[in-house]
Amino acid sequence: MSGSLSRRQAIDAVTKFKVAATATDVPLADLFGINVFSKSVMKARLPKNVYKKVAATIDEGAPLDPAVADAVANAMKDWAIEKGASHYAHVFYPLTGFTAEKHDSFLEPDSSGASLAEFAGKTLLQGEPDASSFPNGGLRGTFEARGYTGWDVTSPAYILENPNGNTLCIPTVFISWTGEALDKKTPLLRSQQAMSKQAMRLLKLFGHNDVDTVVSYAGAEQEYFLIDEHFFYARPDIMTSARTLFGAKPSKGQEFDDHYFGAIPDRVLAYMIDLDRELFKYGIPSKTRHNEVAPGQFELAPVFERSVLAHDHQQLMMTLMKKVAERHGMTCLLHEKPFAGVNGSGKHVNFSLGNGNQGNLLNPGDTPHENVQFLVFCAAIIRGVHKYGGLLRASVASASNDHRLGANEAPPAIISIFLGEQLMDVFDQIAKGGATGSKQAGVLELGVDSLPPMKADPGDRNRTSPFAFTGNRFEFRAPGSNQSISDPMVAINTILADSIDYLATELEKATADGTEFNAAVQKVLQQVILDHGAVIFNGDGYAQAWQDEAAARGLLNLRTTVDAIPFMAEKENEELFERYGVLSARELEARKDVILEQYALCLLVEAKETAEIATTMILPAALRYQGELAGIAANLTAAGIDSPTPLLGELTETIGALTSALATLNAGISGFHGEGELEEATYGLETLIPAMAAVRAAADTLEGQVADDLWPLPTYNEMLTIL
Template sequence: MMMLRDKYPTVREIFGSMVFDRRAMKEKLNQDVYERLVAAMEGRQKLDAGLADTVAMAMRDWAVAHGATHWAHWFHPQTELTAEKHQAFTVPGPDGTPIDVFRGSDLIQGEPDASSFPSAGKRSTFEARGYNAWDISSPAFIVKSAKGGTLCIPSVFLSCDGTPLDLKTPLLRALDALEGRALKLLKLFGRRGIRSVRMTVGAEQEFFLLDRPRAQERPDIRFCGRTLIGAQPAKDQKLDHHYLGAIPPRILSYMEDVERDLARLGISIATRHNEVARCQFEFAPLFSDANTACDQNQILMETMRKLARQHDLRLLFHEKPFQGMNGSGKHVNVSLMDSEGNNLLKPSHSHRRNVVFLTFLAAVVLGVSKYHSLLQASTATAGNLFRLGGHEAPPSITSVYLGSALTELLSRLDQADVSLPDRGPMDLGLAKLPSIIPYDSDRNRTAPVAFTGDKFEFRAPGASQSIALPVTMFASLWAWGVQQMIDMIEERSSGGRDPMDVALDAVKEAVRRGSDVLFEGDAYSREWHEEARKRGLVQAVDVPGKIDLLLLPENKRMLEELGVFREHELEALHDIRMEAFVRSLEIEVAILYDMLWEGILPALSKQLILEKNSLSALDGMEFPEGEPWREYILGLGRTKAALIEDAHRLNELRGHMAELSVRERADLLVGTAVPLMDSIRKLCDAAEVNSAADIWPYPISRNLLSLSV
């Protein structure tokens, strides 16, 4: 009998086997080339053409040896997905003999057609030229297929005039802005041995899994990724039995396959578990540097999609697939790591280290206070329209939670006391159980931005989003905050004062200036929403308004000064995101209209005929109890009449929107179409519970949320 280990190699044996990382580079390149390549990766020297040719040859041989037949520049257009154009390694040689070709020029630069990618009208269809440029800081990897594989080369994507057409270029700029300023701040504190600082990111990924054959019978799930109609099932999440429960065997098998494929790509899943809603789950990877983490989250989502089909499952990343149940987010955890491996957001018992920690923490508070509108804009999507503000997601008002211990510490800064309370073991009153060392503060699950021990957790991004833009905006406002801290410390250090001594004064000033965004209570409460308005934290009330926040003059100015976005690039980003929001909702309007006429209204007719014929069969009989039956039939008729009327209104809206600008369509969709769709949903849900199961045209939520074994 074959041993399990023979059939399934261990994660240790396969980890990173499909990644051209430093381990593979060191094996395939001579020492001199390897050191020059690492220097280029770390920004200490430029990558010259000769070095690129050598690296390309080694990368080609490595990829072909692992079964790759094609290569592609792999990039992040502003669709929130990824793109790739496969090109073959093997071509005929001069005498017809097949040879493998992949040059340094191929590695460094590509030229995909850019005309059909989102550009907000900045490019005409005939202006097709676009450029890929190798992102040397993120490792190449092989995506295996049934008959080979493709070498994917992480890249940026630019138009012919250098304008970014992707989400990676602004991200890299923001990371440079933050990491360079963080390094400067550390040098002010005398830490001159630090060579670099890297922003680290870990993104928790929530998702739903449904039985694919059932889910595919629903046009709304197939084309919108969520249910547009559907009565809430009796057993949804009321008993709280699903959260962290035993993972169903079918789902565990899927998760294991996902983890194994990801391990080959050097991605380690730290945790997996059931989430709150039925059929909802979560993966959380280990932290990595921010740029690689963004790439890896996209790889994770694509791997999950591919394997879900193989397991006959339907994967949903939509932020709110089922009304009345938890939605799915993507909590983005961020920190800073120096070249010696120190987490700069980790509190310490050392006075000097705690001063450094508080300075970087205060920079976040200051940045969020000034530019919280950018965080709102970065998460303003069609899916988050239905998620943010619900009691399983943070409110759309941005606030920062630090916890009672840090809040108390900041209140003692006048005493130059930067020590955190030393909390001893928690007494459980049970001799057989080990002691528990508690954290300094509880966790506030209602805060959009929360300090959680040694990192900040940004909880507003949606599950379907690329994390690139939220991380870009967080890094940008943090970079601005760090620069403010540098300026304040340098001003106070005149006269030869030690920057470490004056840093606490700067921290106090930063916390004072940023206090408007600090909140320790229940961010769902009405009192907080009223207080947030008084503090000026409410700048937009709907998704289109939040997208518009990108164009606030102070946001444009800050992002341009940091070198993250030029003005025309930010305007293009705004227009692309507004158009994506509008098109997503227009698709939902069209699908709902089709479902009404193709399924719901005919089903009501069948139910009416069935009931009318049944009632008619009693003609001439003594049946005094028939009145409720007649009222029930009349109720079905009224529901159908109301749905027909609403369907006509929906169609009129579609016609009217064709005459409007994108921004006007956004307002009409939010103000009129979404409430109308909600009204239609209520009518359909009432009809569903009053119709026979064999007549209702679509699988109901009760069955969708029951995974077959």
């Protein structure tokens, strides 16, 4: 690998890199939550009556008493200053999908010219950032700047460390002066409350009089790539677009399946160990780490948490993953498809429902046919996913996630449910009149005396299903690795509120008419499976046959963001969100417009970067090599040597293809337009994407033709294998 100067420098830096030992003077367990203003910290620092009120809001969803704010603010300030904080920040989650923060100093001058550390309750409760400078879908005009952040007591404050000083970070919601949600968190809190209300109602029908707030839990598996930072800075496409816009397929990719769960490289393991320590400081329950399928790809998975807290932790986790990578001379790539031709990265969201009294409501037990309560909640999910499949698909739509959904590496764009053999058998029995038994777990005899018999679950798993039951929870596999989990969780919570509401209403009607409760449950379950069983599919979601069968079943196949997003604001979905107070019609329409606008802008930026790199880096390299070959051919001819030069002809043909494709792409960029967000997004899909693909095809061919010492970009072979 001789390559250009930047490539040689990168390779030299990688090969000479020495792993630095990670500080382990403090045991990992002792680090957990040390930077968090947790319930235990509050209990130690707040007056007993104040702590009880705050704890009731966190644990039971009780209304927050504003009168406690001053006491909490004072305790929070003292704790933060002891931790080395000089500033505080209301942290919020705008519609960009990223994290935003504005820092203010604790110190304020007094009348004597000295300074005092001040942090009042009103400051804790509410802040005021600019509302018009974030994407808002027309909810705020440029001249209408006022917006508010509001303290979310259910998500603990924390200390964000920096070598030059620490900051107290306070998770908040972000709303406009007119009271509309401008963030990812407000609808998540609303959807959680709506789902809880309906779930508590259903549990009471089952005779539970001790019902606590029902919460949704989430655990999001985070896939990511690591590359050396020298490669990152030598690739303008990754710097601008977070993915490679060029790159020929490497000679060795993932075809041997030798990277998956392989031995973790020392440099990467040092990063993982360091990252775990950082995550633990913030109370983020990191659990699993391993090599993923593609070379250079890895995974991190946390333990389940309340979905609102899991959302905040996921946002912080993505920030920390990038920061810690920099310490180790690497760049963490969270784009869904940073490298073509190898697996992309998802963020599989595992979710369940439960509370302290009834436990996990999605735990079927050993005999699920007898666990009627579980079957009703499971039926609610089946109904919701079938009825609102288009909404679920839209909740994970983005320009970057379009690169993986539907490919043979991720769930298809068709939203279906996998139940497994055991549950499918139970629901088949219900559809036929009543369930009388459940398939039981088996035993695997391994034929080796020293190995104990192993329990075999009553059903297999299905990695091709977008919505799969995995034993005591469902796994939504469609979210992308760079995505906030708010959108899918808002959709899941809200469709569950609707389906649980429907089932509770049907049961109330039936029992009011004199039907015995168990008989009413059987009838409702049977009707759900007959009306919505089409969404259940246990087979291979990658197979073409499923595409055809899904169409026959009436299931949507929304392949792109442009196909999916219009479903967000359909009348049925608009009524759904308004009925449960999650999003108004105006808020929903605004979110649809924001996603389409970001999609179109993403494609436009990628198109411009494609044109620039091809014009200023790849084409000049190809022309220089063409000149070299032409000179060699001329010299040979002058010397009387008859030497055919097919490479020169092939190279010239490819240069012509690149030049022609560039002309088409530049024309597409110049003509970028639309009457509205959907039209601009459609233009990007139909015009810019094919034009970029044509430029890339020619450029990637040139990569295999141009001399290695002239090629200006680090290659896939280098970036994916040198760590």
